[in-house]
Amino acid sequence: MFVAPLPDVRTGMIICALAALAPAVLVYVRDEGIASPLLTTRPQWLVALAFVPAVALAAIGEGPQGALVVLGALVAGVAVLALARLRIGGFTGDTLGAGGLVAETIGLLAAVAVLRP
Numbered sequence: 001m002f003v004a005p006l007p008d009v010r011t012g013m014i015i016c017a018l019a020a021l022a023p024a025v026l027v028y029v030r031d032e033g034i035a036s037p038l039l040t041t042r043p044q045w046l047v048a049l050a051f052v053p054a055v056a057l058a059a060i061g062e063g064p065q066g067a068l069v070v071l072g073a074l075v076a077g078v079a080v081l082a083l084a085r086l087r088i089g090g091f092t093g094d095t096l097g098a099g100g101l102v103a104e105t106i107g108l109l110a111a112v113a114v115l116r117p
Contacts, residue, residue, distance in 0.1 A: 034093030
């Protein structure tokens with residue numbers, strides 16, 4: 001079984017999906033800030049669906065366990081954004097970065113736990 005390193009293109013897709021999803025469903029809580037460029041255009045739901053090919057690539061490369069690893073990373077990132085909504089009423093650039101880092105970390109831990117031979 002081929003075990004590709006995570007972070008790889010799939011983790012990058014998850015982080016991009018989180019960055020696209022946040023402005024589509026959450027309020028930006030600062031007047032100006034690092035995430036302001038994300039708000040210059042209307043949120044693209046299509047970009048937020050980047051997790052679909054990420055899961056498909058993982059399933060092709062590592063089977064169902066690989067897909068679960070990527071889904072776990074996505075759930076972890078979304079959980080950070082949900083916490084940001086509860087605590088500060090929306091998102092900031094910092095919460096987007098934190099979501100990406102948590103998704104990547106959970107993806108790595110899950111890959112070690114699930115995909116090791």
